Amino acid sequence: MNFYVHTNSEPSRNTARVHVGYCRLCREGKGPSDKLVRKRVFSEWSSRYDSFEAACVAARKSGRKDVAPCGNCLRNRSCPE
Numbered sequence: 170m171n172f173y174v175h176t177n178s179e180p181s182r183n184t185a186r187v188h189v190g191y192c193r194l195c196r197e198g199k200g201p202s203d204k205l206v207r208k209r210v211f212s213e214w215s216s217r218y219d220s221f222e223a224a225c226v227a228a229r230k231s232g233r234k235d236v237a238p239c240g241n242c243l244r245n246r247s248c249p250e
């Protein structure tokens with residue numbers, strides 16, 4: 170499976186979310202449709218990762234305050250500490 174990390178550096182958000190490529194919010198790192206992207210300037214997608222764990226490591230390295238798997242595609246997962 171393909172995994173991607175979305176980071177939102179908007180000060181009020183400051184999040185990193187791990188997604189599976191097929192997630193409708195991810196679309197293999199392309200993000201949701203333009204209509205759903207409010208402030209693209211703060212929004213960034215990583216390159217592809219082969220494993221959930223590797224994506225979690227990258228998400229933590231991003232320095233964003235709130236790191237978690239996507240609530241849509243990885244609802245029952247949590248990133249290892």
Ligand SMILES: [Zn+2]
Binds near residue numbers: 188192
């Ligand atoms: Zn997702």
